[in-house]
Amino acid sequence: MVKSKVFILQKQFEGLPKPGDLKLVEEELPPLKDGEFLVEAVYLSVDPYMRAYAPNLPLGIPFIGSQVGIIKESKNPKFPVGKYVVGMFGWRSHSVANGESNNWASLPTYILPDFGKLSTSLGLGVLGMPGNTAYFGFLEICKPKAGETVVVSGAAGAVGNHVGQIAKIKGCKVIGIAGSDDKGKWLVDDLKFDHFINYKTQDVDKALKELAPEGIDCYFDNVGGEISTTVMNNMNTFGRVSVCGSISGYNDRTSKASVVQFAIVMKQLKVEGFIVSRWNDRWSEGIQQNLAWINEGKLKYKETVTEGFENMFNAFVEMLQGANFGKAVVKA
Protein backbone atom coordinates (compact mmCIF):
# COMPACT_ATOMS: atom_id res chain seq x y z
CA MET A 1 0.00 0.00 0.00
CA VAL A 2 1.42 3.41 -1.03
CA LYS A 3 1.07 6.33 1.35
CA SER A 4 0.86 9.92 0.13
CA LYS A 5 1.47 13.17 1.96
CA VAL A 6 -1.26 15.64 1.05
CA PHE A 7 -1.98 19.28 1.88
CA ILE A 8 -5.72 19.68 2.48
CA LEU A 9 -7.55 23.02 2.27
CA GLN A 10 -8.68 23.34 5.88
CA LYS A 11 -9.81 26.97 6.09
CA GLN A 12 -10.52 29.66 3.52
CA PHE A 13 -7.70 32.19 3.19
CA GLU A 14 -8.25 35.66 4.53
CA GLY A 15 -5.61 38.00 3.14
CA LEU A 16 -2.23 36.34 2.96
CA PRO A 17 -2.59 32.54 3.55
CA LYS A 18 -1.75 31.45 7.11
CA PRO A 19 -0.14 28.15 8.19
CA GLY A 20 -3.35 26.68 9.67
CA ASP A 21 -5.28 27.22 6.43
CA LEU A 22 -3.75 24.08 4.92
CA LYS A 23 -3.24 20.83 6.83
CA LEU A 24 -0.61 18.22 5.98
CA VAL A 25 -2.06 14.71 6.27
CA GLU A 26 -1.08 11.21 5.17
CA GLU A 27 -3.42 9.01 3.18
CA GLU A 28 -3.29 5.53 1.71
CA LEU A 29 -3.69 5.29 -2.04
CA PRO A 30 -5.95 2.65 -3.58
CA PRO A 31 -4.48 -0.05 -5.87
CA LEU A 32 -4.31 0.90 -9.54
CA LYS A 33 -7.25 0.18 -11.83
CA ASP A 34 -6.88 -0.35 -15.55
CA GLY A 35 -5.92 2.93 -17.23
CA GLU A 36 -4.35 4.39 -14.09
CA PHE A 37 -0.76 5.08 -13.06
CA LEU A 38 1.06 5.99 -9.84
CA VAL A 39 3.11 9.21 -9.78
CA GLU A 40 5.73 10.26 -7.25
CA ALA A 41 6.23 14.04 -7.14
CA VAL A 42 9.72 15.26 -8.08
CA TYR A 43 9.05 19.01 -8.41
CA LEU A 44 5.90 20.85 -7.42
CA SER A 45 4.77 24.28 -8.52
CA VAL A 46 3.60 27.18 -6.37
CA ASP A 47 1.68 29.74 -8.43
CA PRO A 48 -0.39 32.89 -7.88
CA TYR A 49 -3.48 31.26 -9.43
CA MET A 50 -3.70 28.97 -6.39
CA ARG A 51 -4.46 32.03 -4.25
CA ALA A 52 -6.82 33.44 -6.89
CA TYR A 53 -8.82 30.21 -7.29
CA ALA A 54 -8.92 29.33 -3.56
CA PRO A 55 -12.15 31.20 -2.68
CA ASN A 56 -14.02 28.93 -5.13
CA LEU A 57 -12.62 25.66 -3.76
CA PRO A 58 -14.56 23.52 -1.29
CA LEU A 59 -12.90 22.89 2.07
CA GLY A 60 -11.43 19.44 2.68
CA ILE A 61 -10.00 18.84 -0.79
CA PRO A 62 -6.30 18.44 -1.61
CA PHE A 63 -4.94 21.89 -2.49
CA ILE A 64 -4.65 22.47 -6.23
CA GLY A 65 -1.48 22.61 -8.30
CA SER A 66 0.74 21.04 -10.91
CA GLN A 67 3.83 18.90 -10.57
CA VAL A 68 6.46 17.02 -12.48
CA GLY A 69 6.46 13.46 -11.18
CA ILE A 70 7.99 10.13 -12.06
CA ILE A 71 5.73 7.20 -12.92
CA LYS A 72 6.33 4.38 -10.45
CA GLU A 73 3.61 1.90 -11.49
CA SER A 74 1.31 1.88 -14.48
CA LYS A 75 -1.73 0.21 -15.95
CA ASN A 76 -1.84 2.76 -18.78
CA PRO A 77 0.40 2.14 -21.82
CA LYS A 78 0.50 5.86 -22.66
CA PHE A 79 2.11 6.58 -19.28
CA PRO A 80 4.87 3.97 -18.82
CA VAL A 81 6.92 3.37 -15.67
CA GLY A 82 10.07 5.51 -15.41
CA LYS A 83 8.80 8.42 -17.51
CA TYR A 84 8.32 11.93 -16.14
CA VAL A 85 4.80 13.28 -16.33
CA VAL A 86 3.34 16.80 -15.92
CA GLY A 87 -0.11 17.01 -14.39
CA MET A 88 -2.46 18.92 -12.14
CA PHE A 89 -2.25 16.33 -9.37
CA GLY A 90 -2.43 18.83 -6.48
CA TRP A 91 -0.19 19.28 -3.46
CA ARG A 92 0.48 15.55 -3.06
CA SER A 93 3.68 13.52 -2.75
CA HIS A 94 2.06 10.56 -4.55
CA SER A 95 -0.96 10.45 -6.81
CA VAL A 96 -3.04 7.97 -8.76
CA ALA A 97 -3.93 9.48 -12.14
CA ASN A 98 -5.47 8.35 -15.40
CA GLY A 99 -4.03 10.90 -17.86
CA GLU A 100 -7.33 12.63 -18.47
CA SER A 101 -7.17 16.41 -18.64
CA ASN A 102 -10.57 16.95 -17.06
CA ASN A 103 -9.02 18.78 -14.11
CA TRP A 104 -10.35 22.09 -12.73
CA ALA A 105 -7.91 24.06 -14.92
CA SER A 106 -8.49 22.13 -18.18
CA LEU A 107 -4.73 21.83 -18.55
CA PRO A 108 -3.20 18.81 -20.25
CA THR A 109 -1.57 15.82 -18.52
CA TYR A 110 1.42 14.77 -20.60
CA ILE A 111 4.73 12.94 -20.66
CA LEU A 112 7.45 15.53 -20.14
CA PRO A 113 9.16 16.25 -23.47
CA ASP A 114 12.90 15.56 -23.73
CA PHE A 115 14.71 18.68 -22.46
CA GLY A 116 18.16 17.17 -23.00
CA LYS A 117 20.44 18.10 -20.11
CA LEU A 118 18.05 20.69 -18.69
CA SER A 119 16.26 20.09 -15.38
CA THR A 120 12.86 18.43 -15.44
CA SER A 121 11.70 21.25 -13.13
CA LEU A 122 11.58 23.54 -16.17
CA GLY A 123 8.41 21.68 -17.13
CA LEU A 124 6.71 23.77 -14.44
CA GLY A 125 8.20 27.05 -15.61
CA VAL A 126 9.87 28.27 -18.76
CA LEU A 127 9.08 24.99 -20.55
CA GLY A 128 5.62 24.53 -19.12
CA MET A 129 2.48 26.46 -18.26
CA PRO A 130 4.12 29.83 -17.39
CA GLY A 131 6.31 29.61 -20.50
CA ASN A 132 3.29 28.99 -22.69
CA THR A 133 1.44 31.80 -20.93
CA ALA A 134 4.25 34.16 -21.90
CA TYR A 135 4.57 32.81 -25.45
CA PHE A 136 0.92 32.72 -26.46
CA GLY A 137 -0.46 35.41 -24.15
CA PHE A 138 2.04 37.98 -25.36
CA LEU A 139 2.47 37.12 -29.03
CA GLU A 140 -1.16 36.28 -29.83
CA ILE A 141 -2.74 39.19 -28.00
CA CYS A 142 -0.18 42.02 -28.10
CA LYS A 143 1.07 41.12 -31.59
CA PRO A 144 4.28 43.13 -31.01
CA LYS A 145 6.19 44.71 -33.88
CA ALA A 146 9.89 45.50 -33.96
CA GLY A 147 10.62 48.98 -32.65
CA GLU A 148 7.52 49.13 -30.43
CA THR A 149 7.65 49.86 -26.71
CA VAL A 150 6.46 47.10 -24.40
CA VAL A 151 5.81 47.32 -20.66
CA VAL A 152 5.57 44.21 -18.49
CA SER A 153 4.40 44.23 -14.86
CA GLY A 154 5.31 41.41 -12.48
CA ALA A 155 8.42 41.56 -14.65
CA ALA A 156 10.79 39.44 -12.56
CA GLY A 157 8.33 36.59 -12.06
CA ALA A 158 7.98 33.39 -14.07
CA VAL A 159 5.71 34.79 -16.77
CA GLY A 160 6.92 38.41 -16.70
CA ASN A 161 10.65 37.88 -17.23
CA HIS A 162 9.85 35.52 -20.07
CA VAL A 163 7.50 37.99 -21.78
CA GLY A 164 10.16 40.70 -21.61
CA GLN A 165 12.73 38.41 -23.21
CA ILE A 166 10.35 37.45 -26.03
CA ALA A 167 9.73 41.15 -26.59
CA LYS A 168 13.50 41.67 -26.91
CA ILE A 169 13.72 38.72 -29.34
CA LYS A 170 11.02 40.48 -31.41
CA GLY A 171 13.05 43.72 -31.49
CA CYS A 172 11.01 45.78 -29.03
CA LYS A 173 12.05 48.25 -26.36
CA VAL A 174 11.15 46.67 -23.01
CA ILE A 175 10.42 48.24 -19.64
CA GLY A 176 9.88 45.92 -16.66
CA ILE A 177 8.03 46.84 -13.47
CA ALA A 178 8.81 44.81 -10.34
CA GLY A 179 9.26 45.12 -6.60
CA SER A 180 12.99 45.30 -5.83
CA ASP A 181 16.16 46.84 -7.22
CA ASP A 182 17.86 43.43 -7.17
CA LYS A 183 15.16 42.17 -9.50
CA GLY A 184 15.68 45.22 -11.69
CA LYS A 185 19.40 44.60 -11.89
CA TRP A 186 18.77 41.03 -13.04
CA LEU A 187 16.26 42.19 -15.67
CA VAL A 188 18.52 44.89 -17.12
CA ASP A 189 22.01 43.38 -16.67
CA ASP A 190 21.27 39.71 -17.43
CA LEU A 191 18.05 39.66 -19.44
CA LYS A 192 18.77 42.87 -21.37
CA PHE A 193 15.53 44.66 -20.58
CA ASP A 194 16.02 48.30 -21.60
CA HIS A 195 14.69 49.76 -18.36
CA PHE A 196 13.29 48.83 -14.97
CA ILE A 197 10.88 50.55 -12.58
CA ASN A 198 10.64 49.62 -8.89
CA TYR A 199 6.94 50.10 -8.14
CA LYS A 200 7.64 50.10 -4.40
CA THR A 201 10.08 53.01 -4.40
CA GLN A 202 9.45 54.95 -7.61
CA ASP A 203 6.65 57.06 -9.03
CA VAL A 204 5.59 54.74 -11.87
CA ASP A 205 3.85 57.49 -13.86
CA LYS A 206 6.86 59.81 -13.72
CA ALA A 207 9.28 56.98 -14.54
CA LEU A 208 7.22 55.86 -17.55
CA LYS A 209 7.10 59.40 -18.92
CA GLU A 210 10.87 59.64 -18.61
CA LEU A 211 11.70 56.16 -19.93
CA ALA A 212 9.07 56.00 -22.68
CA PRO A 213 8.40 59.55 -23.92
CA GLU A 214 7.34 57.96 -27.23
CA GLY A 215 4.44 56.19 -25.43
CA ILE A 216 3.71 52.52 -24.82
CA ASP A 217 2.39 50.24 -27.57
CA CYS A 218 1.95 46.95 -25.69
CA TYR A 219 1.29 46.23 -22.04
CA PHE A 220 1.48 42.71 -20.58
CA ASP A 221 -0.44 42.96 -17.33
CA ASN A 222 0.35 40.51 -14.54
CA VAL A 223 -0.72 42.63 -11.60
CA GLY A 224 -3.77 44.85 -12.23
CA GLY A 225 -4.67 47.73 -9.90
CA GLU A 226 -2.97 51.13 -9.81
CA ILE A 227 0.14 50.02 -11.68
CA SER A 228 -1.98 48.96 -14.65
CA THR A 229 -4.12 52.09 -14.67
CA THR A 230 -0.93 54.14 -14.69
CA VAL A 231 0.56 52.14 -17.56
CA MET A 232 -2.63 52.35 -19.63
CA ASN A 233 -2.75 56.12 -19.17
CA ASN A 234 0.69 56.27 -20.80
CA MET A 235 -0.18 54.17 -23.84
CA ASN A 236 -0.32 55.19 -27.46
CA THR A 237 -3.54 55.26 -29.46
CA PHE A 238 -4.55 51.73 -30.52
CA GLY A 239 -2.17 50.18 -27.96
CA ARG A 240 -2.73 46.53 -27.05
CA VAL A 241 -3.08 45.16 -23.52
CA SER A 242 -2.82 41.47 -22.67
CA VAL A 243 -4.44 40.92 -19.28
CA CYS A 244 -2.78 37.86 -17.79
CA GLY A 245 -3.40 38.29 -14.07
CA SER A 246 -4.13 40.70 -11.25
CA ILE A 247 -1.97 39.59 -8.33
CA SER A 248 -2.23 42.98 -6.64
CA GLY A 249 -5.80 42.01 -5.72
CA TYR A 250 -5.43 38.32 -4.83
CA ASN A 251 -4.67 38.87 -1.13
CA ASP A 252 -6.26 42.28 -0.90
CA ARG A 253 -9.84 42.58 -2.04
CA THR A 254 -10.36 45.81 -0.11
CA SER A 255 -8.43 48.18 -2.33
CA LYS A 256 -10.56 50.72 -4.15
CA ALA A 257 -10.26 50.13 -7.85
CA SER A 258 -9.14 53.04 -9.94
CA VAL A 259 -11.02 53.79 -13.13
CA VAL A 260 -9.06 52.39 -16.03
CA GLN A 261 -11.82 52.78 -18.61
CA PHE A 262 -10.98 56.42 -19.33
CA ALA A 263 -7.56 55.39 -20.62
CA ILE A 264 -9.10 52.53 -22.61
CA VAL A 265 -11.54 54.89 -24.32
CA MET A 266 -9.24 57.84 -24.88
CA LYS A 267 -6.37 55.74 -26.23
CA GLN A 268 -8.77 53.38 -28.05
CA LEU A 269 -6.92 50.47 -26.49
CA LYS A 270 -7.55 46.85 -27.28
CA VAL A 271 -7.68 45.03 -23.94
CA GLU A 272 -8.02 41.26 -23.87
CA GLY A 273 -7.89 38.76 -21.04
CA PHE A 274 -6.90 35.15 -21.59
CA ILE A 275 -6.48 31.78 -19.91
CA VAL A 276 -3.53 29.83 -21.23
CA SER A 277 -5.63 26.69 -21.78
CA ARG A 278 -7.03 28.56 -24.83
CA TRP A 279 -3.90 27.25 -26.58
CA ASN A 280 -4.00 23.64 -25.34
CA ASP A 281 -4.07 22.48 -28.97
CA ARG A 282 -0.73 24.27 -29.56
CA TRP A 283 0.84 23.33 -26.19
CA SER A 284 3.89 21.56 -27.57
CA GLU A 285 4.54 24.36 -30.10
CA GLY A 286 5.05 26.77 -27.20
CA ILE A 287 7.33 24.38 -25.31
CA GLN A 288 9.42 23.59 -28.39
CA GLN A 289 9.85 27.27 -29.34
CA ASN A 290 10.89 28.19 -25.81
CA LEU A 291 13.29 25.23 -25.71
CA ALA A 292 14.78 26.29 -29.04
CA TRP A 293 15.27 29.85 -27.75
CA ILE A 294 17.02 28.49 -24.63
CA ASN A 295 19.30 26.29 -26.73
CA GLU A 296 20.10 29.24 -29.03
CA GLY A 297 21.04 31.34 -25.98
CA LYS A 298 18.19 33.80 -26.62
CA LEU A 299 16.07 32.94 -23.60
CA LYS A 300 17.39 32.72 -20.04
CA TYR A 301 15.57 31.43 -16.99
CA LYS A 302 15.87 31.49 -13.23
CA GLU A 303 14.23 29.33 -10.62
CA THR A 304 13.75 29.90 -6.92
CA VAL A 305 13.84 26.36 -5.54
CA THR A 306 12.60 25.40 -2.06
CA GLU A 307 13.73 22.02 -0.75
CA GLY A 308 11.21 19.60 0.75
CA PHE A 309 7.54 18.82 0.14
CA GLU A 310 6.75 19.85 3.74
CA ASN A 311 7.91 23.39 2.91
CA MET A 312 5.36 23.96 0.14
CA PHE A 313 3.28 26.33 2.19
CA ASN A 314 6.27 28.58 2.96
CA ALA A 315 7.32 28.56 -0.68
CA PHE A 316 3.78 29.54 -1.69
CA VAL A 317 3.53 32.47 0.71
CA GLU A 318 7.05 33.66 -0.05
CA MET A 319 6.21 33.69 -3.77
CA LEU A 320 3.05 35.72 -3.10
CA GLN A 321 5.23 38.20 -1.20
CA GLY A 322 7.74 38.51 -4.03
CA ALA A 323 10.67 36.42 -2.75
CA ASN A 324 11.03 34.61 -6.09
CA PHE A 325 13.19 35.51 -9.05
CA GLY A 326 11.70 33.70 -12.04
CA LYS A 327 9.75 30.52 -11.31
CA ALA A 328 9.08 29.38 -7.75
CA VAL A 329 9.23 25.57 -7.43
CA VAL A 330 9.55 23.02 -4.65
CA LYS A 331 11.84 20.00 -4.87
CA ALA A 332 9.99 17.15 -3.19
Ligand SMILES: NC(=O)c1ccc[n+]([C@@H]2O[C@H](COP(=O)([O-])OP(=O)(O)OC[C@H]3O[C@@H](n4cnc5c(N)ncnc54)[C@H](OP(=O)(O)O)[C@@H]3O)[C@@H](O)[C@H]2O)c1
Ligand atom coordinates in the same frame (compact mmCIF):
# COMPACT_ATOMS: atom_id res chain seq x y z
N1 LIG B 1 -4.01 33.95 -17.58
C1 LIG B 1 -3.33 32.82 -17.41
O1 LIG B 1 -3.57 31.80 -18.04
C2 LIG B 1 -2.18 32.84 -16.43
C3 LIG B 1 -1.24 31.80 -16.38
C4 LIG B 1 -0.17 31.90 -15.48
C5 LIG B 1 -0.07 33.00 -14.63
N2 LIG B 1 -1.04 33.97 -14.69
C6 LIG B 1 -0.94 35.19 -13.86
O2 LIG B 1 0.28 35.81 -14.20
C7 LIG B 1 0.76 36.54 -13.09
C8 LIG B 1 2.21 36.13 -12.83
O3 LIG B 1 2.25 34.74 -12.49
P1 LIG B 1 3.63 34.00 -12.24
O4 LIG B 1 3.35 32.56 -12.13
O5 LIG B 1 4.62 34.48 -13.24
O6 LIG B 1 4.03 34.53 -10.78
P2 LIG B 1 5.35 35.29 -10.37
O7 LIG B 1 5.32 36.61 -11.08
O8 LIG B 1 6.52 34.38 -10.55
O9 LIG B 1 5.18 35.51 -8.81
C9 LIG B 1 4.34 36.44 -8.29
C10 LIG B 1 5.00 37.84 -8.20
O10 LIG B 1 3.99 38.82 -8.07
C11 LIG B 1 4.55 39.97 -7.52
N3 LIG B 1 3.57 40.62 -6.63
C12 LIG B 1 3.06 40.14 -5.48
N4 LIG B 1 2.18 41.03 -4.95
C13 LIG B 1 2.14 42.09 -5.81
C14 LIG B 1 1.43 43.33 -5.82
N5 LIG B 1 0.58 43.65 -4.84
N6 LIG B 1 1.63 44.17 -6.85
C15 LIG B 1 2.50 43.86 -7.84
N7 LIG B 1 3.21 42.70 -7.89
C16 LIG B 1 3.02 41.82 -6.88
C17 LIG B 1 5.79 39.55 -6.74
O11 LIG B 1 6.94 40.18 -7.33
P3 LIG B 1 7.40 41.69 -6.93
O12 LIG B 1 8.64 41.53 -6.12
O13 LIG B 1 7.64 42.31 -8.25
O14 LIG B 1 6.27 42.32 -6.16
C18 LIG B 1 5.87 38.03 -6.98
O15 LIG B 1 7.18 37.57 -7.17
C19 LIG B 1 -0.19 36.27 -11.96
O16 LIG B 1 -1.13 37.31 -11.87
C20 LIG B 1 -0.88 34.98 -12.38
O17 LIG B 1 -2.14 34.84 -11.78
C21 LIG B 1 -2.08 33.91 -15.56
